[in-house]
Amino acid sequence: QVQLVESGGGLVQAGGSLRLSCATSGRSFGSSAMGWFRQAPGQEREFVAGITRIGGSSYYTDSVKGRFTISRDNAKNTVYLQMNSLKPEDTAVYYCATKLISSSSWYRTDSYGTWGQGTQVTVSS
Secondary structure, X not given: OOEEEEEOOEEEEOOOOEEEEEEEEOOXXXXXXXXXXXXXXXXXXXXXXXXXXXXXXXXXXXXXXXOEEEEEEOOOOEEEEEEOOOOHHHOEEEEEEEEOOOOOOOOOHHHEEEEOOOEEEEEEO
């Protein structure tokens, strides 16, 4: 069974940077496209970024384009989210997830099968 473990969250001032990591185990990492989502208190979980199986293509929600970069290292079974120029509105719990092969949408939570436990990112103003 696939397991995902996020790390790298924390408290940072506005304008700062963080790099989140998502380590996977249990199956061939390279067989899955991956996504990052976030959920702020009282809000729905929203798509942040996604990357294809070998990293040839990536996708971002408009609010993070130009600031966040998703990448992956299949040799290390890890996907990353580099977050620069952080804003207070980026504050949320960030989750990584494996994308279902059968799903075409990157943006829907039901396109993803396995989720990590999340890591908290807090951006102070």
